[in-house]
Amino acid sequence: MAETIGAEGRLLHPTVSGIKADWDEALGLVARRFKETIAKHGPDSVALYVSGQLLTEDYYVANKLMKGFIGSANIDTNSRLCMASSVAGHRRAFGTDTVPGLYEDLELADLVVLVGSNLAWCHPVIYQRLAAAKAERPAMKIVVIDPRRTATCDIADLHLALAPGADAALFNALLVAIADQGLTDPAFLNHVTGFEAALAAARQDSDTGLSPADLARFIQLWTSTEKVVTVYSQGINQSATGSDKVNAILNCHLATGRIGQPGMGPFSMTGQPNAMGGREVGGLANMLACHLNIEEPTHRDAVQGFWASPTMADKPGLKAVDLFNAVEDGRIKALWIMCTNPVVSMPEADRVARAIAGCDFVVVSDMMAETDTTRLAHVLLPATGWGEKDGTVTNSERRISRQRPFRAPMGQARGDWAIIADVAKRMGFLGFDWTGPDQVFAEYAALSGVAGQLGSDFDISDYAATDRAAYDALTPFLWPANPRQQGGRFFAKGRFHTPDAKARMLAIVPKAPQGVTQEHTFRLNTGRVRDHWHTMSRTGLSPRLSQHIAEPFLEIHPKDAQSLGLEPASLAHVSNAHGTAILRVLVTDRVAPGHPFAPIHWTGETAPTGRVDVLVPSIVDPISGQPDSKSAPVAIRPYAAGWYGFAVSATPFRPDTPYWARATLGTGMRAELAGETDPEDWQAFARGLFNLGPDVQVLAYADNRRGQHRLAFVQNGKLLAALFIAREPVAVARDYLSGLLGQTAGMETLSGQPGADKPDNGAIVCSCFGVGVNTIARAIVEEGCLTLDALGAALKAGTNCGSCRPELKGLITRFAIPERQAAE
Template identity: 50%
Template sequence: MTNIVRSTCPYCGVGCGVEAHTTDSGSVEISGDKRHPANFGRLCVKGAALGETLGLEGRLLHPEINGERVEWNLALDETAARLQAIIDQFGPKAVAFYASGQLLTEDYYAANKLMKGFIGAGNIDTNSRLCMSSAVVGYKRAFGADFVPCSYEDLEQTDLVVLAGSNAAWAHPVLYQRLVQAKQQRPQMKVVVIDPRRTATCEIADLHLALRPGSDAALFVGLLNILSSSQVDNTFDGQTAALEIAANWTLEKTADFCQLDSVDVQTFWQWFAQANRAMTLYTMGINQSASGSDKCNAIINVHLASGKIGRPGCGPFSLTGQPNAMGGREVGGLANQLACHMSFDAADIARLGRFWGSERIAETPGLMAVELFEAVGRGEVKAVWIMGTNPLVSLPDSSRVAQALANCPLVIVSDVARETDTLRYATVKFPALAWGEKNGTVTNSERRISRQRAFLPAPGEARADWWMVAQIAQRLGYRQAFNWQHPQQIFSEHAALSGYQNNGTRAFDISVLANLSREQYDALEPVCWPIAAEEPSLFRSWRPDGKFQLVPVEPCLPQAVADHVYPLILNTGRIRDQWHTMTRTGRVPRLLQHITMPFLEIHPRDAIRYGVTNKGLVRVASRQGGMVARVLVSDNQRPGSVFVPMHWSQQFARRGLINALVAGVCDPHSGQPESKQTAVRIQRWQPAWQGEIFARAEIDFAPEIQWWRQSSSGVQHFLCAADSNVQAWVETLVSGRGWQLQTACGDGEFNHFLAWHKGELQLACYAAKSWPEINSVAVLAAFQQAPTSSAERYLLLAGKAPTAQEEAGATVCSCFGVGEKTILAAIASGCRSVAMLGEKLRCGTCCGSCIPELKTLLK
């Protein structure tokens, strides 16, 4: 018998609905929910692979204090006592919470209520600060509320889509495929991509503006200047100042500032001005800047000025990066806001105090993410509770964050993984529920609230985050205010607060859901807020004067400046098959087959200048730190700029942490770090050897060996490189174990090793001066079933498979595991289009993320 539970994907802010099909035997299959309006059944490769992340290997399943397992009551009693002692001695501002867009709204609400409502300090912030806080500032300055005035349906109704600082094809694949389909159905619709890099998103672009990194604001300020002559309605606050600045940004000045052809700039401006309906989709490339808030307002300004807002197919649409970044904003999870879109003014503080029955409401904003950990480093914050996130990897200047946590008297971490970079510094470890075990709600980019439902039992002693918060709150003396027994009770309180003394003055209002029974809550269908308002009149100003505001924006370049010591500008971002710090996706073998290790994308001209070659290794350094990556030479990159993905942690690489290079420079309004621009230098590294290593047991690597972990079931698998003697190292590994070592070498060009014990393969190492070409599938298979004949063992020693097996090559389609060599063979046999490849190999027929690469191979 199969039981089907409808839930929501735990990855990006698209908020796709999923169905979990569980059987009596315990097996689980994941598919898209065809009834969910965010995705109508479509999933990206990460969502489709969710079923492969549900195992308990590597899970944190029991509470620990100082590395020792303890019972829950002792863990909670001891933690509460330590928190209370710090509050008593140093005050409430010595305590901080750092939450995550991975938390459910109910978890977030509980944490925010405890910190701001009863501990009495504003010191709760979230990793959403790193992705969406500039967008929040932009909306609040323009509209008076954090209100996204768009929906996904607008994509089917617009005439022009502008993607600014967004590689949606990889970061929001399902939404991107919806845009692809809309353009196929309405070919007259124009698509403009504004990005220094040529990414997979550019495949559908009618115009790609590969502008100077960080110069985006000038494009929109100059566009406002063009619009001012004919389209600006005189109803906006700030209009005079905004237009005075814009008047200076002529076509020539804008093109020069952005380092673009003036014809292309003019084309973009004409398309926007002439389009009846236009949308601008933007994300990290806009937000992660020292002037990100101003960039957001520059975008909003042109939509307000042209009237392309508040009607179907129009508006500035910030795409959230996490499944519940929006929900965290709703409950007040950012340090500079109170719950339910209330602020730190006297009336809101008093209102919240009345609702919660507390006289300890925080009266001033707390510390934002980067400054919070700086305060930890200075010793001003003496206790920090980190919930469901990995700041040691995701925050800028990672080494300083590590130093801060190492010296913090009390570090509480609630997480699902047993090992993360951050957990190394935890005094207290709380085992949290993972996706599939959690029960609550999330809100996606278009303000749609969806249910995340549990379909798996809680493993070990794992508990919901809201439960942990409530238990600590009760031990701090606040039992009555935190006496919840089920997430429905928390949601009802949250919904009631959204309508409390609101009377239409706050955008966020879901109070009609406050009286849902538990059964109704369990059955809740996806719904957009504000629910009390009637379509299509949702969009209006929530500012006291009732007017929208044009925010004066003076374009400026990033604070990071290239010089003769650090001559390149580094851009960081996401890749197609990985998610954040890889604690979930990094353990799925097929999701590490497309891109196996950190890479540095560089323009061919720069590659020649700095002496690096495609697939070679390179050391990257900034004023903050360094890392090692594999080179990808590509004319998709601008000269003078390089790109490195942000996912690899110390769990998956030695010296792969890109945020160790990024400075903690932040937007003064939003506190969002400038993660997109860092001045760096690169140096070619030609190690003595590089290769692949497989082992049945964990490997003890010598300090000088660089390694990158590959996910493989039952086998330790690494890519490696070093300047040391590989044979000496392998012999040390094997020494004293009684293993039989089989070797092959070729005049110093390569060294291959197999170690056997009682007929079973224990170790396989393939090293060479350049990356060796081996059949990894065949090597992994040998650990499951060892070859019996001498001929097969010699083939394995050579890194080859038996003749019946074919090497598929580097994975292109992760959904169906289709490799580059297989695709090229199909092209050679007559497949001349993406459709023909899909019909023969299935590649490109699921999430569609591999289609740009298929087109490249076809060319």
């Protein structure tokens, strides 16, 4: 989307200690400080923290520098937070981190099970493929397994709202049923070890939280359907027992031989654009490039020999949580962060912020100038962003694609691979003299050939001779790509990458989530919303993307809201030993009692009290090191707001109130506000908020008895800004008021509502075309648009990315006139 790739907020030149610098000065300083730190304290005193949004070439160069030349494996990635448990599960079962199947398997399957995966919002393109396949073949069944009722449930034949954390128990129950009904595949089990132990563990009693009828229905669907694909994502991975949950799923597919064949198999859906590329290139601290093992001397020697490097890391490095613990206690003294915002996204985010602030030397490469993390850096390096980057990425089905730039780098921004290579050369290292990403890719492909000779499944050596012309013409391809195998699926023939070539079924004993106390009685689930990405450094720039959900919120069950005295649209104070957050209350039965939900995206730049990862404890899966982001023990109480406010302005502003959340508008900015005590003068408060002088005319209304204050600031008859204050959550037409900025304004502005001749479109549902809920309701009720196709034809709603289609379907159900619907 063009709104996210403009010049606003971009880091356009290097800075050193906040002062503009040239590249030579900045890179020289980085190289010198890293060399000095290593010389004084050893290679493990430095670290790189990178990102699943880097291109594969960037990842490759960073890992080559860190593991092969600095000689430490202290390089980890924010992908540790989203899919490390899947990696661990794959490696334990298959001997390698390999996704067996392809996207088309979701369309070929007769049953698709979505476990902890809100596909509709987090992977909307794949969701639309699945929805289209079901529409074409209505006999296809879809099961959604998620404690929370999400938009993905729109296409589900069965939603299993299991107890949070009970995924392993559910798949253990399935494994028992498979065995007891004689549905194992004896021929395939000849290629598997551990079946008896896995089955014995599965027979231990454990609670799924499901009714017997729902449990039986799921087991019947799975066991009676040969072509089954089980898709899993963050609801499985982001757990203190995520690796076990992955292996519980894999156990069922291995026991039945439903793997690596068309329309059947387990399928890990990654969370970031190039999480798979990072996995392949050894981006995690416990891996080497091309699926080689850092613990294996033969593999280390082969990579070191290929790189002709002076050293090689001989043990796994620190995983993300441990890495920042080491920053905090001073073991890591120089830290380079690339393309990620850990001050917001890491668990115990406040502690991570303090750790980075106390680090001797911090470098941040980013495309954005002001994030919670860049503010703590000694050196900032401007990197290219989407639309400017040149390289390759790998998707969840192992398909490698070119990302081609369609615009020149902004300012002095450079590709991450080139920045890293220049630092390496300044540190005196050889082997970093590439002139373009094509040469990096070719070297990487050549290394994969070495890995293939060692038995690795990741071998794309067909591309080892790639030159610039071939690189520019590169079309998407599935790996592997070598003389022995071209693309396709894995493991159908029962040959795995373990010493005896057999898969491993693991004995999984479900473990209860940790940490609930008398004080912290709720378990907070965290995740994404439809239109924002990670910490919003780019999506937050888009007015359209912010129209759907403009502030952080807390989904809470009606029973919990009632017991706590939380009113809809009020504010909740959420806390534990690690931090606090203030979130807008959304009362809904989409969540279970005791298990509220909050989104992860808001930051110190957009809503300081909405940084929910301050509440997530640093509890990790002991195998994968992935944090448990779905089960933070918290206490909840009403936030004692003395007043609520809503503000709009034609120019950006940063509030200074106990609670605020701001969002960009096409014509300025809007914000939700709240505080505990009134200022002495609301007009003075508003002028300070908007930075308006006394010459700007004010239109005002006040009802002191009811605590209502409404102010509109006008210059030359045009609305510059407006502030609405009330004792309860402010009831005004927000999108209507936002649209008045820059328009002729009079006293009618203070009503906060459009007149009869100016219908209110309502809150945005379709961000692509800016279609509001009221517009949709009118089309349903007045024009008889009772299908998604009819709404699309009338309003364009749902006809682009399609991620709003579940909401559109819900609105049809809500607003349709029963008689007319029956007639249709």
